[in-house]
Amino acid sequence: MTQLLELYSLFENCLARLNTGEDLETILAQYPQHAAELRPLLTAALKARKPGGLLRIPASAQIDSRTRFLAEAHRRQSRPKSFFPRLSFAGALLSSLVLLFAGIFGTGFASADTIPGETLYPVKRVVEQAQLALTTNQGSRLNLEEEFDRRRVAEAEELEQKGLTESVKVAGRLEVLSDETWTVAGLKLNLTPEQVAIARTLTGSYIEVIGQIRGEDGIEVESLELRLFTFSGTLEAIQDNEWTVSGVKVLVMEFTQITGEPQVGKRVDLTTLHYDEDYFLALTVRVTGGSSSNEPKETNKSGKNSDKPVITDSVNDQLEATKVPTKTPEPKESESTREPEETKRPDSDGDNKVTETPKPTETRQPTETPD
Amino acid sequence: MTADFPRHPGLYFYPMGFPLTPDMDIDGLLVRAHQFDPQALAQLHDQLYPQVYRYVAYRLDDPQACEDISSEVFLRLLDVLKKKAQTVLSARAWVMGTANHLVMDYYRKKYRRKVENLDNHNHLSDHPSPEGETESKMIHQEVRDAMLNLTDDQQHVIALRFSQELSLEETAQMMGKTVNAVKVLQYRALAALRRQLDRRLK
Incomplete structure (x- = not known):
């Protein structure tokens, strides 16, 4: 290796001397043992040297450029700066939120107590979605989702008391009373025989029900399924089957589908069930990348799953064992996914970088090189 | 294996290849260029332009494309200047690297379009020129064509070193490599060039 390095240095010396105008043969005569090796390369170097000294730069070209x-610099500078430079999704959301909140304060949180069917009700839901989107802490985000679930139940209760008919979507524990009355979070459900069969497998689970509430008659159920919570965060601890992901306690069971190699410090995407007050039960865990100290990435707003977890029979059995029976849930389209902001170009080599060589465009070699 | 010249943190720009008047503060110039000060931008442009132009002209035999690419390099420099000042560790290395990529893009597009047969250089004789000049032009075209079969880095190192006789250290700085790495690279590049030239003779 040192010999090779010497050869490379020798070659560099020869090149430098060629540049000063020394004759090729004179130079080579000093290194007879390397002459045969260096001659073809130095002849190539002589050919490669642009003839006629330094090229004259056409003045017009330089002036035009x-x-x-x-002009371009001026154009860019005079372009009106947007209120939020490089407006990001969060930025856009924030600005709309500011406006929204301004409006809401003005009307004394008029929307906060609305129920489905009232004019301001959509405002309430939009504010909630925005709140979710802006909460980056995974633990508080999940709490918020549950809080919103409770609000939906409270709204449904109010509709029930007022004897109104409205479309509702409520989530809570599915229970069956001794008189075969099915309830979710205390709300009465009207189930078809087929739905009862499904409900039996879901008893005790935290589920989501879509349907029409008809006053005191309860909810005429259109669908019932497990309520899934998806989020992503940094894996902070693994203790037996109890993992901590960005402060959230997650149970990882045998049936949990794990993709990648989970290690403390890595980022993971999770699809979970609400197990009990303190724990979420992981259905799928996907390791998405290396260690990251950044704030958790935004997850999809609705907290709904975008990857359909495959729940096999054995999973069902085990869920049974953990008293969280299940059925395969319908996947929901995630409402928003967000492209990561600009990614930094990784350096292509680990050499001692003196300067950063820019890569404004991806380049490929025009042809393969036999080297 | 460290570079033979000092490194400077943050914003820095090496005034190596061109003469600077003593009162010219190159750091200050880049700071002002970052703020899009027109005078600073004009100075920066005029200092870097000749090197970029020579580099591109070395690699392509098409005066119009050469002007376009050189100009494009500077438009792109605005993007970098506009961002954080410290991304311009060396504006010169940046413009030369960008020139390299744009030249590679140019050739890629040309291959894709197959508009022109690379071995067809009738346009060389468009303008009557002295016998000797035509011959050296032919030789250089031969080198250019042969270079296209080299790797990206090999082409870049040859163009940097031979378009304007940059020193080994300057070349290393522009390529973001160590001096020793450049020694190895240029040796291999010229060996590869030699092989390509020989192949063409057969």
Whole structure:
């Protein structure tokens, strides 16, 4: 290796001397033992040297280029700056939120107590979605989702008391009373025989029900399924089957589908069930990348799953064992996914970088090189 | 294996290849260029332009494309200047690297379009020129064509070193490599060039 390095250095010396105008043969005569090796390369170097000294730069070209350069700089600078430079999704959301909140304060949180069917009710839901989107802490985000679930139940209770008919979506524990009355979070459900069969497998689970509430008659159920919570975060601890992901306690069971190699410090995407007050039960865990100290990435707003977890029979059995029976849930389209902001180009080599070589465009070699 | 010249943290720009008047503060120039000060931008442009132009002209035999690419390099420099000042560790290395990529893009597009047969250089004789000049032009075209079969880095190192006789250290700085790495690279590049030239003779 040192010999090779010497050869490379020797070659560099020869090149430098060629550049000063020394004759090729004179130079080679000093290194007779390397002459045969160096001659073809140095002849190539002589050919590669641009003939006729330094190229004269056409003045018009330089002036044209300078004019374009300055004009473009001026154009960019005079472009009105947007209120939020490089407006991101969160930025856009924030600005709309500010406006929203301004409006809401003005009407004394008029929307907060609304129930489905009232004019301001959609405002309430939009504010909630925005709140969710802006909460980056995974633990508080999940709490918020549950809080919103409780609000839906409270709204349904109010509709029930007022004897109104409205479309509702409520989530809570599915229970069956001794008189075969099915309830979710205390709300009465009207189930078809087929739905009862499904409900039996879901008893005790935290589920989501979509249907029409008809006053005191309860909810005429259109669908019932497990309520899934998806989120992503940094894996902070693994203790037996109890993992901590960005402060959230997650149970990882045998049936949990794990993709990638989970290690403390890595980022993971999870699809979970609400197990009890303190724990979420992981159905799928996907390791998405290396260690990251960044804030958790935004997950999809609705907290709904976008990957359909495959729940096999054995999973069902085990869920049974953990008293969280299940059925395969319908996947929901995630409402928003967000592209990561600009990614930094990784350096292509680990060499001692003196300067950063820019890569404004991806380049490929025009042809393969037999080297 | 460290570079033979000092490194400077943050914003820095090496005034190596061109003469600077003593009162010219190159750091200050880049700071002002970052703020899009027109005078600073004009100075920066005029200092870097000749090197970029020579580099591109070395690699392509098409005066119009050469002007376009050189100009494009500077428009792109605005993007970098506009961002954080410290991304311009060396504006010169940046513009030369960008020139390299744009030249590679140019050739890629040309191959894709197959507009022109690379071995067809009738346009060389468009303008009557002295016998000797035509011959050296032919030789250089031969080198250019042969270079296209080299790797990206090999082409870049040859163009940097031979378009304007940059020193080994300057070349290393522009490529973001160590001096020793450049020694190895240029040796291999010229060996590869030699092979390509020989192949063409057969």
